[in-house]
Amino acid sequence: MENILQILGRVWETSGFALMLDDWRQLVMIIVACFLLYLGLVKKFEPLLLIGIAFGMLLTNLPGAGMYTPELWDLYIANGTEVAALSPELQAFIAEHGLIFADGVVNLTFTELIHAGGLLDILYIGVKIGLYPSLIFMGVGAMTDFGPLIANPKSLLLGAAAQLGIFGAFFAATFFFPANVAASIGIIGGADGPTAIWLTSKLAPEYLAPIAIAAYSYMALIPLIQPPVMKLLTTKEMRETKMEQLRPVSKTQKILFPIIVTIFVCLLLPSVAPLLGCLMLGNLFKESGLTDRLSDTAQNALMNIVTIFLATSVGATARYDRFLNLQTILIVVLGLAAFEIATIGGLLFGRIMYRVTGGKINPLIGSAGVSAVPMAARVSQKVGQEANPSNFLLMHAMGPNVAGVIGSAVAAGFLLALFGQ
Amino acid sequence: MKMAFGEALIYSLLGMLVVFFALILLMICIKILVAVTDRKKKEEPVAAAAEPAAAEPVLATGTAGDIKLYNTDPRDAAMVMAIVADTLGKPLNELRFISIKEVEE
Numbered sequence: 046m047e048n049i050l051q052i053l054g055r056v057w058e059t060s061g062f063a064l065m066l067d068d069w070r071q072l073v074m075i076i077v078a079c080f081l082l083y084l085g086l087v088k089k090f091e092p093l094l095l096i097g098i099a100f101g102m103l104l105t106n107l108p109g110a111g112m113y114t115p116e117l118w119d120l121y122i123a124n125g126t127e128v129a130a131l132s133p134e135l136q137a138f139i140a141e142h143g144l145i146f147a148d149g150v151v152n153l154t155f156t157e158l159i160h161a162g163g164l165l166d167i168l169y170i171g172v173k174i175g176l177y178p179s180l181i182f183m184g185v186g187a188m189t190d191f192g193p194l195i196a197n198p199k200s201l202l203l204g205a206a207a208q209l210g211i212f213g214a215f216f217a218a219t220f221f222f223p224a225n226v227a228a229s230i231g232i233i234g235g236a237d238g239p240t241a242i243w244l245t246s247k248l249a250p251e252y253l254a255p256i257a258i259a260a261y262s263y264m265a266l267i268p269l270i271q272p273p274v275m276k277l278l279t280t281k282e283m284r285e286t287k288m289e290q291l292r293p294v295s296k297t298q299k300i301l302f303p304i305i306v307t308i309f310v311c312l313l314l315p316s317v318a319p320l321l322g323c324l325m326l327g328n329l330f331k332e333s334g335l336t337d338r339l340s341d342t343a344q345n346a347l348m349n350i351v352t353i354f355l356a357t358s359v360g361a362t363a364r365y366d367r368f369l370n371l372q373t374i375l376i377v378v379l380g381l382a383a384f385e386i387a388t389i390g391g392l393l394f395g396r397i398m399y400r401v402t403g404g405k406i407n408p409l410i411g412s413a414g415v416s417a418v419p420m421a422a423r424v425s426q427k428v429g430q431e432a433n434p435s436n437f438l439l440m441h442a443m444g445p446n447v448a449g450v451i452g453s454a455v456a457a458g459f460l461l462a463l464f465g466q
Numbered sequence: 467m468k469m470a471f472g473e474a475l476i477y478s479l480l481g482m483l484v485v486f487f488a489l490i491l492l493m494i495c496i497k498i499l500v501a502v503t504d505r506k507k508k509e510e511p512v513a514a515a516a517e518p519a520a521a522e523p524v525l526a527t528g529t530a531g532d533i534k535l536y537n538t539d540p541r542d543a544a545m546v547m548a549i550v551a552d553t554l555g556k557p558l559n560e561l562r563f564i565s566i567k568e569v570e571e
Contacts, residue, residue, distance in 0.1 A: 194496075195496055195499075195500065198492075198493040198496040198497055198500075199493065201489040201490070201492055201493045201496075202486075202489065202490070202493070204489060205482075205485045205486045205488075205489040205490070206486075208481075208482065208485045209482060211481070212477075212478040212479075212481045212482050213478070215474070215477070215478055215481070216474050216475060216477075216478040219468060219469045219471075219474035220468075221468075222468070223468055223469075224468070224469045224474075224477075227469070227474075295503055295504075295507060297503050298499060298500060298503050301499055301503070302496070302499070305495050305496075305499060306492065306495075309491065309492060309495055310488060310492065313488055313491075314484075314488070448489065451489065451492070452485050452489055455484065455485050455488045455489070456481060456484075456485050459481050459484045459485070460481070463477065
């Protein structure tokens with residue numbers, strides 16, 4: 046009888062329920078994960094990503110499961126540092142896991158990391174080396190029609206103006222965070238998940254979870270976030286403006302476009318080559334008409350596989366001891382400000398173009414410059430049609446929308462060039 | 467390390483400038499691309515326009531002899547005529563087809 050009680054006691058001690066009593070924040074994070082799952086499953090907020098992120102968050106906060114080990118990634122970042130100079134927590138972690146470093150200098154390789162880490166640590170390698178965001182961009186490129194942008198190159202100006210959100214939020218964030226973290230927070234204003242993850246994984250990986258969650262949540266909330274600002278900054282007369290039909294774009298132009306953009310932008314900002322190169326390669330697969338199989342793979346099978354890996358591993362970085370703090374709340378607030386500033390930037394420039402062209406451009410398409418393809422363009426269409434039911438702005442808004450993707454990638458390249466190690 | 471107010475402001479303005487600079491140059495590139503490809507496209511139809519004049523329409527065999535087929539295979543023409551007759555509910559010999567031309571997009 047005593048033995049049975051001992052066994053039961055041991056089962057209880059090693060169970061997640063007992064381990065959860067050590068720190069109440071684990072339970073809070075499980076509740077947060079379930080709430081995000083609710084948003085994804087019931088409210089359908091970006092379900093393709095949010096469900097994976099929320100589940101990754103759930104897995105990483107299950108005590109004792111050991112799915113993700115942020116201390117290993119801290120050590121990876123600390124490569125080249127003397128063990129004695131590490132924090133007491135990390136030194137204890139090294140002793141607990143029996144990690145031995147020659148000459149007392151941290152030198153953790155991916156091989157050791159795979160052996161010591163959990164499943165989500167292995168998946169996270171793709172985030173750390175910037176693989177997943179680039180592959181996602183390839184799929185995005187294969188799904189994107191740059192025709193409206195080629196038909197109306199002025200759209201690029203609206204895409205550029207909307208990047209005010211990135212730099213506005215960056216500026217505000219510098220009051221509270223170091224420059225590298227502020228740059229990662231600013232990129233939320235690009236309304237472009239893969240770009241935000243790509244830049245944050247390089248500049249401030251410890252903030253990856255709140256930044257990714259803020260970026261994807263606000264992208265899903267664009268139909269709620271943007272319309273009030275759009276109505277505030279435009280008159281009814283402006284919103285009613287009907288735009289001329291776009292000119293047709295030839296196949297040759299569509300094929301040459303990704304090649305020219307890649308050469309030009311990557312020469313200007315080489316640091317952005319992984320993202321923009323993959324975006325344009327995917328688009329070339331689509332437009333060439335000769336690589337339908339590759340285009341299909343990039344936009345379906347590959348995209349789906351990478352989305353699973355990306356979402357769960359990003360969610361996994363939201364461990365209770367690193368996520369539940371005031372900084373996360375601050376990031377969420379700054380992220381919202383970034384989206385609003387981006388919308389304002391696009392709209393104000395739209396107003397300028399409305400004046401300059403003598404009322405030929407509807408300023409509402411400026412708000413689509415925030416990226417978030419194609420959600421932001423749909424919002425422009427919806428608000429425009431509310432003002433004038435015969436207004437069809439969708440194709441016109443797609444120009445600034447895809448220009449915003451290029452613009453945010455350029456902004457990310459600029460920030461990486463400035464604050465990257 | 468946190469940045470000074472002035473430094474952060476300069477970086478922000480510089481960032482916007484770089485984005486505008488890159489996208490304006492890209493806009494110019496697209497305009498050049500469009501101008502070059504459109505000019506080539508305009509030149510092509512001039513050369514191509516001379517060719518159709520020389521091409522005589524093919525007369526379909528087995529008909530009254532006056533239906534002209536432009537870029538259309540006689541088998542396809544027969545099928546088109548059969549479909550039209552069936553849709554109209556009239557026998558083929560009561561219908562008169564003048565010409566059939568393939569529409570190119």
